[in-house]
Amino acid sequence: MLAIKNLHSSIGGSEILKGVNLDVLEGKVHALMGQNGSGKSTLAQTIMGHPSFEVTAGDIELNGTSILDMEPTERARAGIFLSFQYPSEVGGVNIASYLRLIYNKSHDAHLSPVKFREILKEKMEILRMKEDFLSRYLNDGFSGGEKKRMEMLQMLVLEPKLVILDEVDSGLDIDAVKIVSAAVQHLHEATRASILIITHYSRILKYIEPDFVHIMKDGLIAKTGGAELANELEEKGYAHIA
Amino acid sequence: MSEKPKAVKKQKSNVGDLRADYKTKYGFNMPDKSVYRTKRGLNEEVIRDISKTKDEPEWMLNFRLRAYKTFKERPMPQWGANLNDINFDEIVYYLKPTDQEKRSWEDVPEEIKQTFERLGIPQAEREFLAGVKAQYDSEVAYSSLRDELEEEGVIFLSTDEALRKYPQLFEEYFGKAIPPADNKFAALNSAVWSGGSFVYIPKGVEVKRPLQAYFRINAARMGQFERTLIIAEEGSFAHYVEGCTAPVYSSDSLHAAVVEVFVKPGARFRYTTIQNWSNDVYNLVTKRARVEKDGVMEWIDGNLGSKITMKYPSCYLVGENAHGEVLSIAYAGQGMHQDAGAKMIHLAPNTSSTIISKSISAYGGRTSYRGLVNVSPLAENSKSRVECDALILDADSASDTFPVMKISNSSAQIEHEATVSKIGEEKLFYLMSRGLTEPEAMSLIVSGFIEPIVKELPMEYSLELNRLIELEMEGSVG
Amino acid sequence: MISKIVHPEENTKFQVTENTQFIALFNDYPDGKECKIELEFNTEGISAEIICLYRLPERKSLHLTTVAKHIVPHTSCNTVVRGVLESKTDSYYIGKILIKKQAQQTSSYLSDRVLVLGDGVKNNSEPILEIEADDVSASHGASTGRINPDEIYYLQSRGLNEKESSDLIVEGFFNKVLETIADPEVRELAANAVKS
Numbered sequence: 001m002l003a004i005k006n007l008h009s010s011i012g013g014s015e016i017l018k019g020v021n022l023d024v025l026e027g028k029v030h031a032l033m034g035q036n037g038s039g040k041s042t043l044a045q046t047i048m049g050h051p052s053f054e055v056t057a058g059d060i061e062l063n064g065t066s067i068l069d070m071e072p073t074e075r076a077r078a079g080i081f082l083s084f085q086y087p088s089e090v091g092g093v094n095i096a097s098y099l100r101l102i103y104n105k106s107h108d109a110h111l112s113p114v115k116f117r118e119i120l121k122e123k124m125e126i127l128r129m130k131e132d133f134l135s136r137y138l139n140d141g142f143s144g145g146e147k148k149r150m151e152m153l154q155m156l157v158l159e160p161k162l163v164i165l166d167e168v169d170s171g172l173d174i175d176a177v178k179i180v181s182a183a184v185q186h187l188h189e190a191t192r193a194s195i196l197i198i199t200h201y202s203r204i205l206k207y208i209e210p211d212f213v214h215i216m217k218d219g220l221i222a223k224t225g226g227a228e229l230a231n232e233l234e235e236k237g238y239a240h241i242a
Numbered sequence: 243m244s245e246k247p248k249a250v251k252k253q254k255s256n257v258g259d260l261r262a263d264y265k266t267k268y269g270f271n272m273p274d275k276s277v278y279r280t281k282r283g284l285n286e287e288v289i290r291d292i293s294k295t296k297d298e299p300e301w302m303l304n305f306r307l308r309a310y311k312t313f314k315e316r317p318m319p320q321w322g323a324n325l326n327d328i329n330f331d332e333i334v335y336y337l338k339p340t341d342q343e344k345r346s347w348e349d350v351p352e353e354i355k356q357t358f359e360r361l362g363i364p365q366a367e368r369e370f371l372a373g374v375k376a377q378y379d380s381e382v383a384y385s386s387l388r389d390e391l392e393e394e395g396v397i398f399l400s401t402d403e404a405l406r407k408y409p410q411l412f413e414e415y416f417g418k419a420i421p422p423a424d425n426k427f428a429a430l431n432s433a434v435w436s437g438g439s440f441v442y443i444p445k446g447v448e449v450k451r452p453l454q455a456y457f458r459i460n461a462a463r464m465g466q467f468e469r470t471l472i473i474a475e476e477g478s479f480a481h482y483v484e485g486c487t488a489p490v491y492s493s494d495s496l497h498a499a500v501v502e503v504f505v506k507p508g509a510r511f512r513y514t515t516i517q518n519w520s521n522d523v524y525n526l527v528t529k530r531a532r533v534e535k536d537g538v539m540e541w542i543d544g545n546l547g548s549k550i551t552m553k554y555p556s557c558y559l560v561g562e563n564a565h566g567e568v569l570s571i572a573y574a575g576q577g578m579h580q581d582a583g584a585k586m587i588h589l590a591p592n593t594s595s596t597i598i599s600k601s602i603s604a605y606g607g608r609t610s611y612r613g614l615v616n617v618s619p620l621a622e623n624s625k626s627r628v629e630c631d632a633l634i635l636d637a638d639s640a641s642d643t644f645p646v647m648k649i650s651n652s653s654a655q656i657e658h659e660a661t662v663s664k665i666g667e668e669k670l671f672y673l674m675s676r677g678l679t680e681p682e683a684m685s686l687i688v689s690g691f692i693e694p695i696v697k698e699l700p701m702e703y704s705l706e707l708n709r710l711i712e713l714e715m716e717g718s719v720g
Numbered sequence: 721m722i723s724k725i726v727h728p729e730e731n732t733k734f735q736v737t738e739n740t741q742f743i744a745l746f747n748d749y750p751d752g753k754e755c756k757i758e759l760e761f762n763t764e765g766i767s768a769e770i771i772c773l774y775r776l777p778e779r780k781s782l783h784l785t786t787v788a789k790h791i792v793p794h795t796s797c798n799t800v801v802r803g804v805l806e807s808k809t810d811s812y813y814i815g816k817i818l819i820k821k822q823a824q825q826t827s828s829y830l831s832d833r834v835l836v837l838g839d840g841v842k843n844n845s846e847p848i849l850e851i852e853a854d855d856v857s858a859s860h861g862a863s864t865g866r867i868n869p870d871e872i873y874y875l876q877s878r879g880l881n882e883k884e885s886s887d888l889i890v891e892g893f894f895n896k897v898l899e900t901i902a903d904p905e906v907r908e909l910a911a912n913a914v915k916s
Contacts, residue, residue: 048877051869072876073885081877088874092892101888106879137892154878634854637824643849647862652805652841655865662851662858 001026001194002047002080002162006058009046016042018219019058024162025212027192031205031230034216035238040198041085043216044166048082049075062162077106079161083151083168089139095150096120096134103157123156126183144171152183163187164196169204181207202230215241283331286310289433292336296402296436299409309422309432316426322612323550323581328524333496335434335467391449396480397442398453401469404440411442415473419502419530419558428528431467431500438468438499443478443509452481452514452700470501474509474537481512483700495523497548503531503539507561510538516703519548521577527553535561535590542698544571544707545580554612556585559593559621566595569695573711574607574639583612583644588621588654599630600692603639610642617654624651630660633691635684685715721769723903728755728772728784735760736768736795743906744784745913746774751781758787761795761823770799771901773894775914778838781810788816788830790823799830802897804890804914807838814846817860821852830860835867835893837886887916 002024009017016039024030034040046053047060049072059066067075100116103109111119124133127149139147148168155163163184169177185208187193197204205213205227213229215222215238223229223241233241281288289310293303318325391398397408405412422432443449474480497519505511511531519525525548531539541555557566568584580603586595601609615626632641643660665687673683688711689696696704726732726744734742736759744757759768770786788797799815817828834843847860867889875885894914901907 050873071881072873073879073881076877076879084874084877088868088871090871090875090889090892092895093888094892094895098888102878102880105884137896158878632849632851634851634856637821637854639854640852641849642851643847643860645847645862647843647845647864649841649843649845649864652807652836652839653866654836656863657865658845658847658860658862660847660849660860662849662856664854664856 001063002196003061003064004043004047004058005061007043007046007055007060008057009042010054010056011042011052015056016053016219017046020216020219020221022214022221024194024196026194028211029188029195029197029208031197031199031202031210031213032216033199033202033213033230033233036200038216039219040216041166042219044082044164044196044198047075047164048072048080076158076160080164081155081158081160081162082164083148083155083166085166085170087139087147087151089137089142091137091140093138093140094134095136095138098138099134099154099157102154106158120157123153126156126186127152128179129153145173145176148172148176148180152180156183156187159187159191160193161191162194162196164198166198167200168197169199169201177204178207180204184208202234205230282334284310284333284335284434288335292434292436295336296405298405301413302405305417305422306433306435309429310434312422313426313429313433316429319426322552322610323579325524325526325550325552328496336436394447394449395442395444396447396449397440399440401438401440401471402436404471408440408442411473412471415502415504416471417502419504419532420500420528425528427498427526428500431469431498431528435467435469435500437466438470438501439472439482439484440470441472441474441480441482443474443480443511445475445506446477447475447480448478449480452483454483454485466495466497466499468499470499472501472503472511472513474503474505474511476506477508478506479510481514481700483514483516483703485516485518485703495519497523497525497527499527499529501527501529503529505531505533505537505539505564507535507537509534510540512540512542513555514542514699514703516544516546516699516707517548517551518546519551521547521549521575523548525551525553527551529553529555530558531556531566532558532560533564533566536563537561538565538567540567540569541584542569542695543582544695544699544703545582546571546573546707547578548580549577550579550581552581554583554585554614556587556614557595558587558589559595559624560589562590562592564590564593566593568597568599569698570597570599570601570611571692571695571707572599572601572609572611574601574603574609576605576607578607579610580608581610581612583610583614585614586616586626588615588617588624588626588651590620591622592624593621594625596626597628597630598695599628600695601630601632601641602635602688602691603632603641604635606636606638608640608642610644611660613645615645615647615649615656615658617649617651617656619650621651621654623653625655626657628658628660630658631691632660632662633688634662634664681715685712688715721767721902723901723906725906725909726757728757732756733758733760735762736766737763739767741769741771741900741902741906743901743910744770744772745910746772746776746782747913749774749782752783754783754785756785756787758785759789759797761788761790761797761826762792764792764794767796767798769797769900771897771910772799772801773803773897773910773914775804775916776806776809776811778806779808781812783812785814786816786830787818788828789818789820790826790828791820792822793824793826795823796827797829799828800897800900801830801832802894803832803834804893805834805836805838805841805843808840809838810842810844812844814848815860815862816848816850817858819851819853819856819858824853824855826853827857829858832860832862833893834864835890836864837867837890890916 004020004022007017007020210227214224289306420428422429533539539557543555545551555568559566566586572580572582574580584597599611603609611630617624630643634641641662645658647656669687670683689708721739721741723741726742728744776782786799815830819826830847832845843864845862847862867886871889872885898907898911
């Protein structure tokens with residue numbers, strides 16, 4: 001699905017990723033773990049194509065085609081979804097019409113507001129979101145938890161092939177983690193989307209069991225294993241593992 | 243809401259008393275033993291006299307004469323505060339207090355020492371001072387430089403002495419940041435300047451302790467025209483502090499200083515002023531810094547007294563990544579108008595600036611913030627942030643905010659916020675419910691209001707400032 | 721509150737006698753002409769709004785002054801200016817809040833936000849406060865800048881292209897103010913006036 005090859009990525013002249021190799025397999029759940037500053041979020045932003053990060057060497061391929069020259073828009077259209085750790089607040093943009101806009105663009109559809117509302121209703125139920133959410137502005141004045149749910153709602157609307165969750169569980173209480181996990185699980189089961197969960201703690205992995213666990217350190221993948229690696233990490237800490 | 247101003251009503255009844263004890267608290271009026279002084283009024287002859295007494299080079303005399311011509315030609319500024327009552331013919335333009343400058347503390351005349359004591363500068367504090375320069379009347383009367391500073395090549399002299407010793411530096415920098423034609427009062431200063439400080443920080447030298455200077459006006463109807471020139475060479479750092487406390491006089495006095503600062507690439511300079519002129523002084527000061535690549539200039543400006551202050555410290559950000567900052571506090575009490583602010587001129591890419599202004603007006607005083615943020619077409623990706631907060635303590639006082647933003651580059655990111663308010667009822671009530679008296683609560687709130695700037699001051703200044711605020715509040719509501 | 725369209729070509733001065741929104745639109749505005757909207761508060765207990773919305777097309781200039789003058793106690797005013805500047809436009813705005821000595825218990829606010837879309841733009845803003853009463857609440861804020869690139873990137877990551885993203889952001893920028901216009905017909909008119 002996604003092949004990351006010897007990826008070097010810099011911001012403002014300083015190199016953060018120093019030769020990352022990682023394969024995200026079709027229909028599988030991968031967890032990418034690591035301490036703060038190890039380069040996890042940089043990897044997520046580089047895959048999505050954040051303009052501040054410069055790829056100085058290596059490649060990222062989606063189904064065998066390099067995406068490095070693609071705009072973030074094209075990457076999104078190609079089926080990549082990144083749940084942001086810190087989503088932007090876009091004032092004055094009504095959520096209901098925004099979601100319909102991105103749905104119609106990504107599905108090449110022309111659904112009416114009424115038709116779209118039917119689709120949306122089911123997705124909001126998964127996230128236990130209330131109707132009145134839709135009349136608000138995009139992330140405008142949202143709490144941390146509300147922003148994460150809004151990210152999940154967009155994920156469900158876009159129905160991507162590859163989902164990258166950047167610290168989606170940070171700052172959430174246990175009920176919210178369960179809801180977010182349920183949304184990811186729902187998408188994964190319905191569409192066999194590949195999932196890359198970027199996280200500091202193994203907490204969320206109790207609700208979405210990973211097929212693979214990768215540990216990142218100093219801009220490199222230091223270790224790869226199965227779900228048991230996350231447990232080991234939980235018990236013994238990063239210092240012991242990597 | 244309308245039942246509120248209990249404090250205000252009391253303030254009104256006490257307005258007359260407010261500064262009654264000012265003289266004993268801050269004022270001092272030593273016998274005038276000046277050795278030489280010019281007659282009142284200004285003409286070419288007076289200027290030739292000043293220059294001759296100081297034994298200046300020819301070019302400085304010519305500079306003064308040209309500036310005098312500009313001063314005469316320029317009309318009195320009609321914007322801002324009212325300056326029309328200044329009578330230039332009543333002013334003494336030069337006064338020399340002692341025959342020669344003294345180097346050691348022992349040589350300082352006893353009455354000047356007394357003055358310093360009343361200013362609250364304990365002898366022991368000198369230990370903490372990197373060097374003390376004190377201006378008594380028009381010229382530096384006492385100066386001491388620590389040996390370590392001299393060793394590092396730091397020059398800290400009176401401007402007059404520096405002109406004699408380093409004429410080449412003067413030809414290169416003097417009047418280059420602020421040409422006499424800049425404004426009427428810069429022209430006047432250029433014509434009759436005397437005293438002030440000269441600071442030269444060599445490349446890479448970091449002066450850890452603040453360089454301090456105390457200026458005072460001590461003769462009635464005496465103009466004070468000090469001239470300060472500062473050069474911070476590449477990668478250097480220093481903090482210059484000046485403070486003023488003036489004695490009380492009935493007739494108007496004029497203080498028209500010029501301060502020029504050159505901040506070279508990667509250098510950082512902080513200039514702190516706390517002024518507490520008595521409320522018969524016109525304080526019209528031009529302060530400007532020229533900041534080169536990666537340089538940082540910080541003006542910290544506290545204006546607490548005077549009849550009228552007009553002062554807008556400015557930064558010309560001429561090099562890439564240069565940063566300018568102005569933190570300003572103004573307090574206008576009875577009969578005062580503080581017209582203060584800042585100017586930030588962005589002339590190079592990636593330059594940034596911050597202006598934070600806090601003002602308080604009480605007992606019929608008026609504070610005006612006047613500011614300019616100018617982004618030239620060359621200043622790609624520049625950023626500026628301005629915050630002005632004003633407190634009005636009673637119904638007789640007033641506050642204005644006049645910011646100008648001229649932005650000629652599309653990539654600029656500029657923000658300006660200003661608020662005007664009174665002391666919140668609830669805050670006052672809350673503190674009084676904890677057992678504070680009204681004046682105590684008021685002074686606590688006012689201190690909190692200016693705290694973001696006060697915390698940037700050297701300790702002795704912040705203590706003095708908070709003490710002043712306390713006294714003002716007691717005078718008002720006690 | 722009633723909504724009232726103001727024609728900015730006229731030098732307009734209003735005595736505010738009932739709660740009113742004054743809405744100035746500039747789509748048919750004669751290039752470079754000075755215009756002034758002045759509200760005078762002479763009736764106690766009245767509140768009003770000045771709403772100015774403009775989208776200045778290439779090579780046009782705008783000279784706008786708004787004045788909220790509070791003379792009697794207990795009035796309030798909210799001045800809201802939202803502008804979008806295309807390439808080579810010049811904008812000059814002066815926004816005054818004047819609170820006279822007798823005008824206690826006044827609240828008056830001004831917010832001037834400019835989004836710069838094009839190059840070679842000149843933007844001049846002078847928000848002015850002149851306050852002579854103490855029991856008041858007054859503030860102004862002014863900002864100018866380009867669209868935050870993080871916002872564009874965020875929307876791109878959801879599949880919108882750059883143009884679509886910035887259009888959406890501009891729409892949202894005006895929307896927040898448009899939604900405060902009480903009269904639906906006037907709101908519609910205003911929304912059309914700022915469409916690209």
